[in-house]
Amino acid sequence: MNWTRLNLVDGFMWSFMAGIVSCGTANAGDVLPFDDQERALIESHGPWPPAFVKDPSNRLSGNQSAIELGRLLFFNRRLAVDGTLSCATCHRPATGFTDGLKTAVGRSNLPRNTPGLVNLRWARWYGWGGGADSLWAQSIRPIVAPQEMASSGGPIKRLLSVDKNLACLYNKTSAVNFDEQTDEQVLVGAAKALAAFQETLVTGATPFDKFRIALLAGPSNPTTKYPLNAQRGLKLFIGKGQCNLCHFGPLFTNGEFGDIGIPFFIGNGKVDKGRYGGLQNLKTTRFSLTGIHSDDATKQSALKVRHLALQDRNWGEFKVPSLRNVAETAPYMHNGSLASLADVVRHYSEIDEERLHVDGEKILKPLRLTERESSDLVAFLKTLSAPLLQTTHVTRRSPVCSPVN
Ligand code: HEC
Ligand code: HEC
Structure with a gap:
């Protein structure tokens, strides 16, 4: 895993200048200051899409x-x-x-x-x-x-x-x-x-991907319009929220399994073994x-x-889902028990540690987010959506197959 690799041309100057910009009134093109570590973490969520390998x-x-x-x-x-x-x-x-x-x-x-x-x-x-x-x-x-x-x-x-x-x-x-x-x-x-x-x-490419490219390219690049609430949410995602410990890389998942305290009883004394x-x-x-x-x-x-x-x-461990297009796929979790992204964020904010495995994910603690932090995190998650690259595959009428060509 090389996602902590630093590949920053002029990180310091850019953070410094961006800091000045964000002191003014918030305009659509404004960028919050991101330090080198944050920029390296943001970089690790791309590039997108990865190469197609058969x-x-x-x-x-x-x-x-x-x-x-x-x-x-x-x-x-x-x-x-x-x-x-x-x-x-x-x-x-x-x-x-x-x-x-x-x-x-x-x-x-x-x-x-x-x-x-x-x-x-x-x-x-x-x-x-x-x-x-x-x-x-x-x-x-x-x-x-x-x-x-x-x-x-x-x-x-x-x-x-x-x-x-x-x-x-x-x-x-x-x-x-x-x-x-x-x-x-x-x-x-x-x-x-x-x-x-x-x-x-x-x-x-999602709004997040476009912002990531512009941020890494440095101040000479025209800033994309990435809302400030999504930028604050991004900071939480890779910072205080520690979401990226499991939802990492271009797909926003480690591809493995975890227990985040979602109940796995499915009624009649039965459990979902996960x-x-x-x-x-x-x-x-x-x-x-x-x-x-x-x-x-x-x-x-x-x-x-x-x-x-x-x-x-x-x-009771379940797959860490990719968060790309997550705003399109409510309700959430393996049992659909959380209706909205706001509910998901509330779950992490108020997580019941008693519910977690004793040998499970020690990284999860109730985040106790403020209302503004919660809505910022939701705003960020909503910037991970984009339409399919090739929609014709889904909607096109089918030509009749000819055995010869
Ligand atoms: C310990 C690893 C871990 C951490 C840290 C973590 N998640 Fe998750 N996340 C998971 C797992 C595992 C699931 C699926 C759980 C289930 O279905 O029972 C999940 C599910 C989700 C879902 C639902 C996706 C869907 O398609 O149903 C969202 C949204 C989400 N996480 C966002 C976040 C955010 C935001 C944070 C930070 C506040 C975060 N996660 C931190 C492991 C983690
Ligand atoms: C009755 C509703 C239903 C139908 C019909 C259905 N699926 Fe699913 N699909 C599900 C559910 C529920 C899951 C989750 C299953 C699990 O976790 O074991 C799932 C999971 C999947 C996954 C795994 C996705 C992931 O993120 O891991 C794939 C791939 C998939 N389905 C493809 C298909 C294909 C292809 C068909 C048709 C042949 C199909 N499904 C038909 C409900 C359905």
């Missing part, structure tokens, strides 16, 4: 026919056993690829909140408990889960053979003759296409990077799974 475990990653196939499958209700649910029923493009519900509703009620699907190419684990180690494995779960689409390889293979356009696209992505593939191979192929499509859901359950799944599933369906011949990508061990502390 997923070595998915031979269809970056493949245009697969992206198109994945897009069509994503919006296709026939993926569900009774034709009533598509991925987009829960992951709606208009609401940040979530459903806006506290917890998801499929064929029956699910215990968890539906996460958004942007910028997932750079995630390390998938699902709130990290029960999947790749985007394609995570895409199999809703297809087969009884509470969601309740389907299986057989019906998916049938769908891909009766729909001419889907069949044509599938054949283009596959080196093996369709009829010779097992139901499971077709299921995995469809999931890999779904993953290839989801990899294209990348958000663009990361513990995720690890149990990774150790037993056929669909992991250690299994036969990974296309990574070097097996390098499987290293992260091989050395996992179940620990008591993993009970």
Whole structure:
């Protein structure tokens, strides 16, 4: 991790001059003074977007026919056993690829909140408990889960053979003759296409990213209009709030799991095991990077799974979510228990240390923020949103697949 690297040309002068500017009346282009340490921390949240590297475990990653196939499958209700649910029923493009519900509703009620699907190419684990180690494995779960689409390889293979356009696209992505593939191979192929499509859901430069670039470029650069309340919120995020200890780097997440005292009882004496359950799944599933369906011949990508061990502390730990586009995906947390960003900030401000694991996150203490600090932090979180870079992938009408080109 090199996020403390200092790469500042004229940090001191810039802070000094910016300090003078901010003494005057607050205009839209004003910049608060940020010291060298703050500037280094701000730098660590970029650049954005990171380079796209194909997923070595998915031979269809970056493949245009697969992206198109994945897009069509994503919006296709026939993926569900009774034709009533598509991925987009829960992951709606208009609401940040979530459903806006506290917890998801499929064929029956699910215990968890539906996460958004942007910028997932750079995630390390998938699902709130990290029960999947790749985007394609995570895409199999809703297809087969009884509470969601309740389907299986057989019906998916049938769908891909009766729909001419889907069949044509599938054949283009596959080196093996369709009829010779097992139901499971077709299921995995469809999931890999779904993953290839989801990899294209990348958000663009946010107001924060633009401010970061202008700040690091120094005073010769025209300052962007980044509101002062968001700047104060940013200072809290990387300072007193210590939010960046877990929500760090360009994605605003360490990619791992934590316990921030969100209750994990789900009624009837049941608990959501969180990361513990995720690890149990990774150790037993056929669909992991250690299994036969990974296309990574070097097996390098499987290293992260091989050395996992179940620990008591993993009970009730949940994935540290990326905060990019967080303003679009209310309600919040694995169980959707916090309705707004203001509620999230209040949670951290008044955190109940009794609720945290004894061997858990010692860094969390009630922040006791003032009203102004709380609203500044919310203002900052709202500057982490931007539209998708390639919206056409979601809205475009589909050309009919031609087997020859
Ligand atoms: C019934 C609603 C529902 C449907 C249908 C659904 N999902 Fe989800 N999705 C969820 C929920 C809830 C989670 C969180 C699951 C968990 O934590 O185990 C989730 C998690 C995910 C994640 C992990 C995101 C992350 O940040 O880790 C991906 C990827 C995903 N879904 C893709 C899909 C795809 C692809 C489909 C269609 C094949 C689909 N989903 C269908 C509700 C749904
Ligand atoms: C100890 C690590 C840690 C620290 C420090 C931390 N977070 Fe989190 N954050 C998490 C985890 C873990 C979750 C998910 C918890 C869950 O769902 O049970 C989360 C969830 C969130 C969410 C909800 C996102 C969503 O999509 O549901 C927001 C917003 C958030 N944190 C903002 C902050 C802010 C602001 C701070 C600083 C005041 C902060 N976090 C400090 C670990 C941390």
